[in-house]
Amino acid sequence: MKKTIALGALFAFAATAASAEEVTLKAASAFAAGTAFARPFEAFVDWINENGKGVLQINVVGGPEAVPPFELGNAVSTGVVDLASNTAAFYTNLLPEGDALKLATNTIQDQRANGCYDIIDEMHQSKMNVKYLARTGDNINFHLYLTKPIDKPDLNGLTIRTTPVYQAMFNALGANLVRTAPGEVYTALERGTIDGYGWPIQGVLDLGWDEQTKYRVDPGFYQVDVNVIVNLDKWNGLGDEQKALLEQAAEWIEAKNAENLEINAKEAAAQSDAGIEVIAFEGEARDAWLNAAQNEGWAAIAAINAEAAEKLRACF
Ligand code: 173
Structure with a gap:
């Protein structure tokens, strides 16, 4: 009896120790640093690195100069990078039907509520070996x-x-x-x-x-769809706390899609100027x-x- 408890305690300790080990994900973006379609991703990374200390961190290795945009799908699919910010139009070599994401007339929040997110995630997992984590770009034509x-x-x-x-x-x-x-x-x-x-x-x-x-x-x-996708083997190897952190960051960055209407108006004015x-x-x-x-x-x-x-x- 005593032995069983001791063993149980040992396993519990081992499980805690494993999930408490900080993981760093290697990431790349299809869009040049500091430009419009890199900004939400940069905010996502900052959020994780701020809130994920001791749990999970993201190291951005670069933008299109590091991995050519049309090759970034392959890089995250095969695990050359663990996580990518990319538009489905740049990975049609792996997921041709992913080009449909641009045709959505509702938001990612709607798609999570109506089951569409699960269909999109399944397509990404089965055909591309990535977890579909988050969508930015809603409200931008x-x-x-x-x-x-x-x-x-x-x-x-x-x-x-x-x-x-x-x-x-x-x-x-x-x-x-x-x-x-x-x-x-x-x-x-x-x-x-x-x-x-x-x-x-x-x-x-x-x-x-x-x-x-x-x-x-x-x-x-x-x-616009600019998506955060994660190599599926890497995703599956993460602990619950690490997955939850990434999902919380996804929800946070997706909520900011609402700001795009105001940004669009500013961009249109700047183009006119x-x-x-x-x-x-x-x-x-x-x-x-x-x-x-x-x-x-x-x-x-x-x-x-x-x-x-x-x-x-x-x-x-
Ligand atoms: O025009 C493009 O390069 C393109 O397809 C795209 C997709 C999403 C955001 C920005 C550009």
């Missing part, structure tokens, strides 16, 4: 930016920089498309090899692209623009994975 004007939703004759986000829509509207990482946009504009680019409402000035941009086309379309003019489609042109976004976007996902498209559409 994408736009087309141009160096020459257009007067209708017709992109024939224009060469536009794209990512999977804009591919189906801009293609249907007749554009000639060039896929590049964000880091190549400035030079492409400067050299005149592109007539414009897709990008969200935030971040244009951070990247200095306003110098080379004359017009923004309104309305915006889709919704920087001389970027708005080409605003109205009436039928507006409908044609938004319908092209929505219809072509979903058609592309359905062509990749009809079942996933149907499931996500029902909860987005």
Whole structure:
């Protein structure tokens, strides 16, 4: 009897000791430090490092200069890094249907409540070997930016920089498309090899692209997804306290998505001050623009994975 208790106490001590050991996760971001889509992640990391002393810390090894954005999915999937901040458009090589995340018209809080989060998490786990931890970018639309004007939703004759986000829509509207990482946009504009680019409402000035941009086309379309994902083996090896800390940080950073409406308004004003003019489609042109976004976007996902498209559409 005495022995059993002693052994029990020993195991209890060992379990406590294991979970109390501080773990440091190695992380990378798809977006350059200090720019719009790195900022929420930087706040997430600061929160963890502040609140996770003795439990878990995050060491950011770098941004797109450390791991090229289109390779960051592989890096977190294979465990070269433990955690990444990345948009699904940059890891379509591993999870092609992940491109659907931009099609959500509700928030991550809605998606956690209606079961959509579980579907998205399962897709990431089974196809990519990562835990889908958090989503930032809610309430931010994408736009087309141009160096020459257009007067209708017709992109024939224009060469536009794209990512999977804009591919189906801009293609249907007749554009000639060039896929590049964000880091190549400035030079492409400067050299005149592109007539414009897709990008969200935030971040244009951070990247200095306003110098080379004359017009923004309104309305915006889709919704930005910049996701925190964790290598699944690493995640599964964490203790309950460490997982809880990461989930608490996820909830905290997701709540801050509400601030984006105010940030969007400031960015639009700053673009205007920087001389970027708005080409605003109205009436039928507006409908044609938004319908092209929505219809072509979903058609592309359905062509990749009809079942996933149907499931996500029902909860987005
Ligand atoms: O345009 C892009 O590089 C892109 O797809 C994206 C996605 C999310 C945030 C910012 C840019």
